[in-house]
Amino acid sequence: MSTEDLARPSDHTTAPAAVRAAAPGGARGRSRLPTLTGLRFPAALLVFLFHAALPLSDMRVFADDGVADVFYAFAAQSGGLGVTFFFVLSGFILTWSAREGDPARAFWRRRYAKIVPVYLVSWLLALLLVDLSAAKWWQGGATLFMVQSWIPDVTTNFAVNNPGWSLSTEAFFYLCFPAIYLAVRRIPAYHLKYWLAATVAVIAATPLITYTLIPLGTEVVPNEPANSANYFWFAYIFPPARLLDFLLGILVARAVLAGRWRNIGMLWSGVLLVTTYVAASFTPLLYGLRVMCVVPAALLIAAGAMADAEGRRTLFSGRTATWLGEVSFAFYLVHYTVLTLVRELLGDRMLTTALGIAVLVAEVAVSLLISWAMYAWVERPLTRRWSKPRKAMPRTPVA
Template identity: 35%
Template sequence: MLRHPAGGIGTGRAPRRARTAGPHNHGMRAPFSTDLTSRDRLPSLTGLRFWAALLVVLYHLSRQAGELPGISEAVWYGRSGVTFFFVLSGFVLAWTYDGKRVPARVFLWRRFARIWPLLAATTVLSVGAWLVLGKEVSGKAVAASLLLVHAWIPDPVVLRGGNPAAWSLSDEAWFYLAFPLLMALPAVRSPRGRRWIAGGVCVAVVLVWLSGALITDSGTRAWALDYLPLTRTAQFLLGVVTGLAVTRGWRPPAGLWTAVALVAGWHLALVPWSWAVPDALWYSPYAASQLLATPLFALLVAAAARADLDGRPTGLGGTRSVRLGHWSYAWYLIHEIVIRLWLGHFGKPVGLIDTALVWLLVLAASLTLSAAAYLWVEHPLERRLRAVGPRVAAEPIAAGRLRTPR
């Protein structure tokens, strides 16, 4: 058992549990909850999940279903929304489990219950879509998807042949296995250590991007820099140390809307870059958009969380935003299947009006299916699995302790 001492990134403050606003208290401050099963204690982060998912959806629509002027240029590298989710995952897990005594087996079962039921359901749906379209289905790819190991395998058939959008869950599974160990590291528990880690991650993502110059094959480079869980671990780690810092009272150097402007400005800056450099080259914005955005997304998450803790309205934590955020995981997994089925049956639209109509139909259909998947599959199955799985023993919670795997 290891304790997490006080302090955050760039601060040596004593531990301080801030107050948080729930989604229905209209900005009034409420006591911080220690119930690990409660959700939306930071409602703006839930709301941001929808916008990150939308970025990914529009990215796929632009690249697969046809471009819409202005929108497509801005979201041409919207795959960076996955980077946001990796940073957010580390932040939320650190925020939730810091100071809690939870056996690793309980933590891992909870994460399994959270992601696997919907993964299995959408994999069945994806395989059905391939078969309806008359495509061969690789049993190896399906098995790798269900076992959450496909991102480790540099084979396009395995990566995309089962459930294409689910590759990021393979990375998440790796993060979950590493999380108890990361929380036990002295550097992660130390204010100075977190400062060094945050700075190291910022340097590391640049070095990883530059390392693309050493990989001549574009397919191998894309796998190594975009899919491989080891490459993405730095993004999760930055989320972890940022989450721990915020729980200890650290305030990010920029407010929420400044952080939003920086993220938007980054994506807009990629537009002229994309005109000048083809994606196949290592110094194109393709890998850079995902890797170099890591610190910006960490700032965005921290600023949104800080606003919630201070009880300041953000426009992201209302009932509707939170509901859309709940659907975002299902939307992320389902939208690609809907796009695939539409294009397989009707082909790529021709002309601006037809393209816009396809976009609207796909957005509406996939979001509706996602709402149903959340209500009837994801949420109820998660609750059932958590109920039958291992639980935390009824014992006093020792501040700052998390069990590591034995």
């Protein structure tokens, strides 16, 4: 690839004025996206609700079978939606904030300085407090080095700290981003719609590809015993399969910045997301987890970014919402440990509906308190300290 390709003028000049001014390289420099920050906590809370609703003896808190069943029916797709939202959001944010002439190693340094310290602290807490004897030594090693999502074994994928598998997958996204970003920038703006359509089509075909190519196996998904663990791993956890969600976020950001995105607004994006979420409960597992909500999630992310770029206040751009969004990464990584500890403290005891709801609220509060401490004492200071090299690095542009 030539230096002329790398120095090619940005498509920001074709974007709407407000988006162009707020976009990377615009007159005002890189924009903040408070709405997208604020949306991170609801996505993390969806994952919390899914784990809290698992119909297993080690997570269930409600004594009433009917209440427990309704709770799980409501939250059965929430974990998949939360993870999909994060994967698409990650690609969008990284593209929106990409720095001109940024070396790949500088990008990798910033990303890993942000995620690895918090990941390791949450991993150590989970290992010492709830999983010291449960995980096999090699599972502990796989999760420590963030490679668990590459192993076709559900027990290993979720070992030590259950939500950590998605960070294993995200690490692969970060490794690929500099090359993907350069490739996407070379796509003519008027061709972006075709790439977006093709990416969505391949995502939609992922379950069919899985059913066709992957062996059924004998293992099943723990909370969905009618579904193959092999299918679940390949379609939902395997990093190259989930790279499509990340790519969709990159393409959506590029389309917004190039003025090639048709914005339907946050309200209608939210209505569509709720509608597809409900519909996902009536579709086969892999289609519900991978297909139903991915386009509405992308629409909502784009609408939120455009609202921020245009200076419009939203429900998620306030101070409280953005603070929750800032601590949401740590919340995502520690909530499962809190849920497990509370379940162990309860022993075999199940709770009335009112008391069960109170316990869930308390678990959210405790998780937030721990998350705030991790954000204030680990994530923020270490990100500031280690995201910049001690001396200037040679500028070998990749983005």
